[in-house]
Amino acid sequence: MTDQPDPADRDRWARLRFAIIGPLLAAPPAKGELQDALRALSRRTWEHPTTGSPIQFGKSTLERWFYAARRASQDPVAVLKTKVRSDAGRHRMLSPRLIEAIHAQYRDHPSWSVQLHYDNLVALLGKEDVPSYATVRRYFAAQGMRKTPRRSHSKASEQFARREIRSYEAEHCNAVWRMRSPELCGVGEEQAK
Numbered sequence: 517m518t519d520q521p522d523p524a525d526r527d528r529w530a531r532l533r534f535a536i537i538g539p540l541l542a543a544p545p546a547k548g549e550l551q552d553a554l555r556a557l558s559r560r561t562w563e564h565p566t567t568g569s570p571i572q573f574g575k576s577t578l579e580r581w582f583y584a585a586r587r588a589s590q591d592p593v594a595v596l597k598t599k600v601r602s603d604a605g606r607h608r609m610l611s612p613r614l615i616e617a618i619h620a621q622y623r624d625h626p627s628w629s630v631q632l633h634y635d636n637l638v639a640l641l642g643k644e645d646v647p648s649y650a651t652v653r654r655y656f657a658a659q660g661m662r663k664t665p666r667r668s669h670s671k672a673s674e675q676f677a678r679r680e681i682r683s684y685e686a687e688h689c690n691a692v693w694r695m696r697s698p699e700l701c702g703v704g705e706e707q708a709k
Contacts, residue, residue, distance in 0.1 A: 526597045528565035533596040536562065536573070537582045541592065554578045609647040610655055617641060618655065627666040630656050 536557060545553045558575040585592035610618075617640060621633055628636075630653045637646050646652070656662070 525566050526600075530593045530597040532562065532565045533581050534585065534593045537578060537585055540582055541585055550579075550582075551575075554582070609651050611645065614641060614645060615655075618652070618661075622656075622661050626661075626664045629663055 540550070540553060540557075544550075554575045557578050558573060561570045561572055563569075564571045581596060584595050588595040614637070617637060618633065621628075621636060621640075625633075631649070633656070634646070634649050634652050637652065
């Protein structure tokens with residue numbers, strides 16, 4: 517699981533940005549009027565490209581978009597796309613040693629909670645080498661490592677495993693009455709009469 521943005525969202529943002537500053541590129545304002553034009557655009561309300569809610573942009577943001585698009589040699593819309601971080605999808609705070617310890621510990625104890633794993637990692641590696649609990653919890657979720665139910669190895673579970681269990685026999689008190697013959701109950705015929 518990675519946190520990379522949807523490419524369609526990046527395109528929507530680029531088209532919105534270009535729609536806002538495109539008229540300034542097509543008909544550049546006269547010398548000294550650019551700041552007034554940007555100020556007027558910053559007061560307008562636009563539709564958010566993914567949620568549809570109203571949104572406004574500051575003058576400095578619009579100015580940055582304008583100069584980036586103007587400097588673009590070929591495609592000004594491509595320059596206005598949101599940048600994908602170079603470390604997207606990677607866990608910067610987790611060292612290879614820590615990742616190895618997490619996987620080894622989870623392999624040995626899949627029924628432990630993330631908090632218990634975290635406490636044991638701190639005891640094993642030290643507080644300086646282990647990032648925050650939230651970072652470790654996000655790593656567990658990203659890797660699909662979830663707490664599995666603990667298997668019970670008690671004598672009672674072994675005893676019940678050998679028996680036939682009928683779900684209809686004991687749903688509630690007096691649910692099933694059976695007529696038993698005296699021989700099955702271990703009572704002799706003379707005692708049954």
